Amino acid sequence: MKESGFSDPEALTGEERQRLRRLEEEVQRLRRTNEVLLDRVEHRINVEGGAFAAFQVASNLEKTVADRTTELRRLNERLEHELQLRRSFEAALLRAKTQAEEATASRTRFLAAASHDLRQPLNAAILYLASIDRDGLEQADAESLRGIGLALENLNSLLSALLDISRLDSGGLQPEPDDFPLHTLLQRLAREYEPVAQVKGLDLRVLATNAVVHSDIMLLETVLRNLLSNAIKYTREGRVLMGVRRRGDRVRIEIRDTGIGIAGEHLQRIFDEFWRAPDAPSADEGSTGLGLSIVERICRLLGTGIEVQSAPGRGSAFTLTLPLGDSGRVAGRTPPLLVPGTAGFNRCLVVAVDDNIQVLRSMERMLLSWDCRVVAATGVEEALTTIIDRDLEPTLLLTDYHLAYGANGIDAIDAINAELATPAQAIMISSDYSAQLREQLDQLGIPLLTKPVDPARLRAVMQHVLGSEDPPGGR
């Protein structure tokens, strides 16, 4: 059977035979190529250590490196861009911050200057007011005078509070924490607020404590003063209780009242400036609306926790949490008196005695603003209690001549100086213009200032008395 194609090479023509040979060679070559390629695909050729392989690997690495480099460059550009944005942002923030700081500083300076300048005439007004003899006045006029007095007092508190706030906000107040016993501080506050509570018919109780705390005594006193005065202000009947409890290494001071309380929805807002509860006493009843803002700022500054619990109609409880102090460090030390400021009379200790509480308060504030430390008392017994209690050595006694219960200023000076290691200088204040008193004081070397006291004159006399060993000898 005759087969087709090249099955019988003998039967082929020469041309066909040649074609056959070419095709066979071609198949051979393709087979060879195919094998080599398959080997290559199977990585059988010189994969390890081959120069070509090294080149191939390096090329792949180069590509990876190039891609990475591009990627990194892009990332770098983006970061650079972001950095630039951030820098300009930071610069803007810094400018804003500097401006804000400058503004705050200038506001603080302004408030300090303003409150100082305002307070001088204010004090004078208060003193003048106190000097008016009310006995001969009509009932209506007396009421008006009382109203003026209250208004001036409120203005004074407001000024102080504003100054405190601006100082706190500007960082002008830096806490100087120390260890001190709470007892003395609380007793002093109790004595101070007892008369106010009594007027309202409230029972003010301060529980005894032997706790020593670590805090800034001046700032803590401001906080407690605000809380106490609030408690009394917002309580119509019942009592105000201040007590101390130790909790591990913490001390909790609690001020609890049976007052009007704070509604739950208002609890968050009581620390806001000028916020007042709808049912709170109005400004003319002695509320600045700044007390708790100051408390909150100071607590933040001191790192002191403050909690409020309240039930409307049943009362409130404010709790401060302070670190426990080292009682060993306190023994035998007299706590410093509590006066802010550094200028003026260089923290000289002044005892001021006046039976008129309003006059006494304004005198105290004025002296404080002149950077005196002040023991303010309504009578000689009260003054002596504080002096002996705290083992103080005042350098100046400032007393009214006519004191309550028939006592007089000269006796008061004698009584106080008798308790001091070095007798203090004294200045007498009186509305008694009699030549007899003047003569008596001249002999004793005690200057006399007549009521109403002109603050500038008082300041001048104080400077004179404190500045020289010789008494000024009258006017």
Next chain:
Amino acid sequence: MAAGFFTARSEDADTATAIGTVASSLPLDDAEMVLLLHGPDHTGGVMEHALAGLEPTRFFGCSTSGEITPSGYRDNTLSAIAFDRRVFRCVARKIEGLGGFGFQQARELVLSMQWELRQKAPQSSKSSTFALMLIDSLSQAEEFVAAALGSELGTIHLVGGSAGDNWRLQRTPVLYEGQYFDDSAVLLLVHTDLPFRHYNFHNFAPTEKRGVITSSTPSERLVHEINGAPAVQEYARLCGIDPEVLNQEVLAIYPAIITVGDRAYPRGFLQILDDDSLRCACAIDEGVVFRLSTQVDYVEHMRQAFDRIRQDLGERLTVLAFECAARRQMVEQQGLEADVSALFSAANVWGFSCMGEQSNSLNMNNSFNCLAFQLPE
């Protein structure tokens, strides 16, 4: 005088005269180091002897297959390129026995050079540093050496060229500290205060014509067979050329292209052997697929390359060029010398025609490999 390079050249065939001319016109005292690039006839004892009197440890270089100068391509001349000490600091090492050089050796070498350079130039950083390599092309070790050094140098650019001997393929030594060494490489790690960039250009593109190396001796870069047929015949057939007229000069115009991933690398042929094998200028292997290349207009491509360099670095340039010797053959075949000289002159190009160009971790063929420096005003 602005800081940068001091250059001099001599076309005197007498080595002692040539080196004397060059040395006397260079401010050698201000040179951190001097590159000497010269034709193979200057290689030897006469040069070493002449250099011995010139503080030889500053001299590095190699034998070439032609010098590249601002006046164009030259043969058997001597070029000296001195690196100004005011803006360059360099450390040098000789790598001997290139067959044994690997990643471990590269690591130790590069670390010690970097440390030494930091002592000489504390202000140096990776971006202010480049590596310059001259390597014996007959060692056929460029791929390994470049891969090992390149990976160790990281972001520091490695730029180099393989020494030549005017296509004699007999002896291509490198000059290290005034002496010649075979089977060796010179590696210079250089810090410079000048702005610089590394470029590698070529003008070849792959075509659709493919071939497979089916028989080879990789250690000698010999291709015996392509597509199962004798290499010369098959390559000629692919190129559409009569195998009888295929010689090295013709091959210079027809490099193969190897693609790795999406990258195309020209691979040139150095030599046609009697057994119809082809000697490649780079690593090859069996099973490697190549494509025939097509080239874009040479002069236009070079013009674009130099435009790009000027765009990056401005007009005041010195370019150290390591260009494939086959490209020069192509230029001469096409009669483009004048165009090229103009380009080299404008960009102040100094260098040599190499048997292989090292660009970072790769060994290239048929490329224009260069470092361009921006000179101060």
